[in-house]
Amino acid sequence: MDSDTLMPELPSDSVGLVAPQTAHFDVPLALACGKTLQSYDLVYETYGKLNASRSNAVLICHALSGHHHAAGYHSREDRKPGWWDAHIGPGKSIDTDRFFVISLNNLGGCHGSTGPCAINPDTGRQWGPDFPMMTVGDWVHSQARLADRLGIERFAAVIGGSLGGMQVLQWSLAYPERIANAVVIAATPKLSAQNIAFNEVARQAIRSDPDFYDGWYAEHDTLPRRGLKLARMVGHITYLSEDAMGSKFGRDLRSDDLNFGYDVEFQVESYLRYQGDTFSTSFDANTYLLMTKALDYFDPAAAHDGDLAAAVAPASCPFLVVSFSTDWRFPPSRSRELVDALIRAGKPVSYVCIDSPHGHDAFLLPETRYQAIFASFMGRVAHDSGLEDS
């Protein structure tokens, strides 16, 4: 990429400078909730080059607070690259020398795709809380339309972690002929009661903030910062393992002595408050609410009396399922649930549990064995898709 010569300070294994694009859709999208989106925008980024036979496309599905900016930098001033830069780039697991990678912001998001912050054409005001509830299935339909727009009939692989992994599973069921390989990382075939409980605490934190105004905070020129901050703090606890928190913060104090007050005393408090504060001004509360609902609703087995093996019957692609040993949000047992169902249904699947101290967040981070497994599988995807080694 010629940006490397322009920006010598960017790492050589980075996709370099990238710019988001917008695709506008005028064909109405019928949603699971019964409503219809008459028109909408999807914001996306691409990395690497689409080959002549259009056989090297890979779709990245994002998690709860993710977005389209998965790799590279928007400007040389960026302090951090995209959220999955550890795994997307030249020579990385998702090798952009081989693959054409598409990463989009899902509908209902707050990073440019149509969502609660967009203008509702029927009313001329922001959608706000009126934005229709989205499901994983709706997202996958919209992603398939983006694929149509980009001329991609079949993805060499659809890949995602956490909520992104659920979208991958949904792809394999809704569009089995359009997905050649599925990579489902740190995900679950459905949320547990405990998962839903944590989501509900987060939602109540937001909805009970006096600045929430039933979702119309923008019209009151304010933001439910306190609620969103609390929601993020709760969420963040579930992303880390007890060990990771212990080794990062322990019982370390900010100052030498106890203050006997309610200001920040322990380092872990400081960390959580910082995470919450940052998030509360950068993420939209209505988006957070609807994304957590999409998580809660996902349960492909529900339509089959809870029989996941029956639910995955339409899938035809090989799966790679990856879990992490200290992930207690979606622990290895939840990935096993999916793997066992795939085995029962006679589907091709490989399963790996990576030893990591980082809890749920491990799926975002680089780790030697994780990368070896991921790269090996993607090497296989390239081979099976008839891609030349670069």
Add this chain to the structure above:
Amino acid sequence: MRADLELIHGWIPHGAHILDLGCGDGALLDALARDKNVTGYGLEIDPDGITACIARGVNVIEQNLDQGLANFDDDACDLVIMTQALQALRRPDRMLDEMLRVASECIITFPNFAYWRHRAYLGFKGYMPVSKSLPHAWYDTPNIHLSTFNDFERLCRDKGLIISDRAVGNGDHEGHWSSRWWPNLFGETAIFRVSRGR
């Protein structure tokens, strides 16, 4: 491919759905998929083995065999293979039951402890045998349940199982009359094909 795997390769029917317990780097499943259209899964816990399986496109599940095969239904596959892993399990007898629950037939290979070189090692030197098939010292060996050709036959008899085939894999006695007539003495690796009794 390892000699015992070559032999097993010949025993597997075309198009079979199989389970390979302790599949290592997936060489057997890979060859069977290419040569005989065999489908199935390998189970493995060694990280390098798992990566190798994934790199060659073999379905591999990270799973500890000592925890059983509860995630596989009765008669889930046609055949279960376990090469050189029986002796490392906590309860080989229970694994045999599990294998014949999941499939009606299984193929098992293990190092024969009664192999003459092992006997000589123990008998003359007075030390636990160390050999090509048993390369570890007594204190760090994963092989916690060593047995002989005869021991395994007795276990199958006690369980009422049918031994439909048996063979030996050898470095230096391959196909030699001595290992066919006295496998317990001259067979370095025991290879059994076992099916459910009636």
